[in-house]
Amino acid sequence: MDLKAPHSMGTTIIGVTYNGGVVLGADSRTSTGMYIANRASDKITQLTDNVYICRSGSAANSQIVSDHVRYFLHQHTIQLGQPATVKVAANLVRLISYNNKNMLETGLIVGGWDKYEGGKIYAIPLGGTIIKQPFAIGGSGSGYLYGFFDQAWKEKMTKDEAEQLVVKAVSLAMARDGASGGVVRTVIINSDGVIGNFYPGDGLPLWHEELESHNSLLDILNASGPEPMNI
Amino acid sequence: MSSIGTGYDLSVTTFSPDGRVFQIEYAAKAVDNSGTVIGIKCKDGIVMGVEKLIASKMMLPGSNRRIHSVHRHSGMAVAGLAADGRQIVARAKSEATNYESVYGEPIPVNELAGRVASYVHLCTLYWWLRPFGCGVILGGYDRDGPQLYMIEPSGISYRYFGAAIGKGKQAAKTEIEKLKLSEMTCREGVIEVAKIIYKVHDEAKDKAFELEMSWVCDESKRLHQKVPDELLEEAKAAARTALEEMDAD
Numbered sequence: 001m002d003l004k005a006p007h008s009m010g011t012t013i014i015g016v017t018y019n020g021g022v023v024l025g026a027d028s029r030t031s032t033g034m035y036i037a038n039r040a041s042d043k044i045t046q047l048t049d050n051v052y053i054c055r056s057g058s059a060a061n062s063q064i065v066s067d068h069v070r071y072f073l074h075q076h077t078i079q080l081g082q083p084a085t086v087k088v089a090a091n092l093v094r095l096i097s098y099n100n101k102n103m104l105e106t107g108l109i110v111g112g113w114d115k116y117e118g119g120k121i122y123a124i125p126l127g128g129t130i131i132k133q134p135f136a137i138g139g140s141g142s143g144y145l146y147g148f149f150d151q152a153w154k155e156k157m158t159k160d161e162a163e164q165l166v167v168k169a170v171s172l173a174m175a176r177d178g179a180s181g182g183v184v185r186t187v188i189i190n191s192d193g194v195i196g197n198f199y200p201g202d203g204l205p206l207w208h209e210e211l212e213s214h215n216s217l218l219d220i221l222n223a224s225g226p227e228p229m230n231i
Numbered sequence: 232m233s234s235i236g237t238g239y240d241l242s243v244t245t246f247s248p249d250g251r252v253f254q255i256e257y258a259a260k261a262v263d264n265s266g267t268v269i270g271i272k273c274k275d276g277i278v279m280g281v282e283k284l285i286a287s288k289m290m291l292p293g294s295n296r297r298i299h300s301v302h303r304h305s306g307m308a309v310a311g312l313a314a315d316g317r318q319i320v321a322r323a324k325s326e327a328t329n330y331e332s333v334y335g336e337p338i339p340v341n342e343l344a345g346r347v348a349s350y351v352h353l354c355t356l357y358w359w360l361r362p363f364g365c366g367v368i369l370g371g372y373d374r375d376g377p378q379l380y381m382i383e384p385s386g387i388s389y390r391y392f393g394a395a396i397g398k399g400k401q402a403a404k405t406e407i408e409k410l411k412l413s414e415m416t417c418r419e420g421v422i423e424v425a426k427i428i429y430k431v432h433d434e435a436k437d438k439a440f441e442l443e444m445s446w447v448c449d450e451s452k453r454l455h456q457k458v459p460d461e462l463l464e465e466a467k468a469a470a471r472t473a474l475e476e477m478d479a480d
Contacts, residue, residue: 076334080342091335116374130335 010179012141012170013043013054015111016153017134018162021119021190022111025166026054027141027174028182039182048073049194051089051112052187056139057126062106069093086112090122090130098128107138113189141173141180148172159188163197171204244358254362255355258384261364262311266440267399267431268297270308270368272379272392273420274413276448277370278458279308280424282399282432285439298445298457302327304337305371306445306455310397311384312364319367319382323347340371344380344388352386366396370445372453399431406430417448421458425466426473442467 014025026043029036043055045066051073055062069092073084090110097104108124123136135153137145152165163186170184184199202213239245240253247253266282281297297316298308301323309316326346330338347369354360362384369380381394392412395403406427415423425442432440444463447455458466 080339085336087336088334092333095333 010141010177011043011056011139012145012173012177012180013056013107013109013138014142014145014166014169015054015109015121015123015136016157016162016166017111017119017121018159019156020159021113021188022121023159023162023166023186023188024052024054024109024111025163025170025184025186027139027170027180028185029180030059031179036181041182042185044185044187044196046070047089047110048077048084048112050083050114050189051086051110052189052194053089053093054109054111054138055106056108057106058104061104062108065093065096065104065106065108068096083114085114085116086110086120086122087114087117087132090124090132093122094124094128094130097124097126101126101128109136109138111189113191115191119190137169139173139180141170141177144173144176145169159190163188167199168205172207174201174204175207175210242358243355243360243362252355252385255385258362258364259366262366262384262396263398263400265310265312265365265397266297266437267395267397267403267428268308268310268366268368269395269403269407269424269427270370270379270381270391270393271407271410271412271415271420271424272370272377273415273417273448276372276377276417276420276446276451276453277379278417278420278424278446278448279306279368279370279444280428281308281310281443282397282428283441283443284437285441288439292441296443298443300445300455301343301369301371302331302337303454304373304447305340305343305369306447308368308370308445310366310368315363316365316367319347319351319363319365322350323369326350337373339375340369340373340378340380341375341390343371344369344378344382344390348382348386348388351382351384355384355386368394368396370447371455372447377448398433398437399428402431403427417446417450418462421446421462422466422469425463425470429467429470429474430477442470 012027016023024044028040030038030041045053047053047070053066072092073089077084093110107126110122113119121133121136123131123133166186167184174180183201186197188195239247243254266284268281270279283297299320300306307320327338351363355362367382379391380388381391382388393407444458446458
């Protein structure tokens with residue numbers, strides 16, 4: 001077991017706009033090689049009252065970038081005399097990502113609400129590009145979600161529809177991606193403020209061929225299931 | 232409130248016993264000697280106008296511009312020493328582009344005004360620099376709507392509905408106060424500004440002048456630009472007619 005391997009958040013991160021705000025979602029697995037260093041991490045980090053960021057890739061790099069942007073945004077808010085816009089937050093993130101691309105390895109999704117543009121999502125992948133999208137997915141688990149979103153995404157969803165979509169998507173990715181897992185955390189941001197939700201892993205729906213969790217092995221022994229090696 | 236500040240007016244780093252910095256007050260006098268500059272905030276944008284006194288018949292019309300664009304969405308009209316004004320405009324342009332490259336959005340007008348004011352004020356703090364001999368009217372249209380600011384040589388900056396600096400500022404302010412700005416569009420505002428500048432121009436003391444006007448409004452798609460030629464001609468014609476009607480009385 002290589003405990004000296006850098007902490008990486010394999011991760012599945014998602015940001016989705018809906019009619020009135022945004023919903024951000026993420027899994028909670030932080031791994032050091034094959035060991036899960038933190039099985040309940042919070043990958044959705046606050047930048048300002050109205051803007052949050054989903055972090056993926058190197059845990060250390062993404063934390064440092066978030067810390068720097070939070071610092072600059074705080075000063076900017078004081079200077080401006082009003083909350084910073086999502087666009088400004090995203091731009092500060094991409095300047096750091098782009099100008100230090102040789103040293104950093106982190107994919108980020110910035111999402112939030114401001115009074116001028118409403119709910120907005122900006123994706124800032126590895127190289128430091130910035131792209132505004134109605135929804136964005138990132139992290140190793142996102143590879144399994146492109147087709148899913150092509151079909152399941154629609155414009156002008158309600159808040160509940162959007163959150164259900166996010167939870168379902170993270171849960172699907174967690175089922176297929178070894179580097180994603182644990183619990184699902186969501187953050188909903190709109191004009192009324194911010195609400196964070198928590199969905200424990202054993203409460204998530206089971207997908208094809210996933211086995212139910214049991215509290216005790218004795219339950220499995222007593223159940224009369226199919227004979228092993230039977231097709 | 233003018234008095235001689237003998238002995239206390241040699242340096243901008245000296246206060247007089249009654250708490251005044253005379254060098255800054257003298258700098259303001261340089262502004263008062265210049266052609267009138269006005270700015271008004273209408274309901275859909277800003278209009279600025281300059282009474283550009285022509286020193287020589289040999290000067291090409293349209294040269295020596297007194298109104299400059301600082302960024303796509305904002306512009307500055309300068310009164311006082313023209314060379315000093317160029318310096319302030321250059322600084323404002325640099326602040327605006329720098330803000331946009333860091334924050335990814337056009338600089339809010341109140342932020343720009345604050346930075347220009349800080350820069351002007353900076354030059355009143357050191358004995359080896361002299362204060363700027365110019366006042367500036369800054370008009371811009373950002374996501375919070377149209378805004379008008381005036382920055383004086385002391386570095387003071389306030390937000391205005393209507394502002395005037397230069398020779399005819401008292402008369403111009405009186406005229407501006409008569410206007411119902413909140414109900415006026417910029418198209419109407421252009422005519423009114425032209426009328427005011429023609430009215431406050433002193434035919435006896437200063438011979439010829441050129442009217443320079445700019446606007447930033449919904450009609451100009453929130454871009455700061457020279458007032459279109461036909462509208463400018465229309466405004467000049469209306470101003471001359473108004474003047475004749477006054478003289479006829």
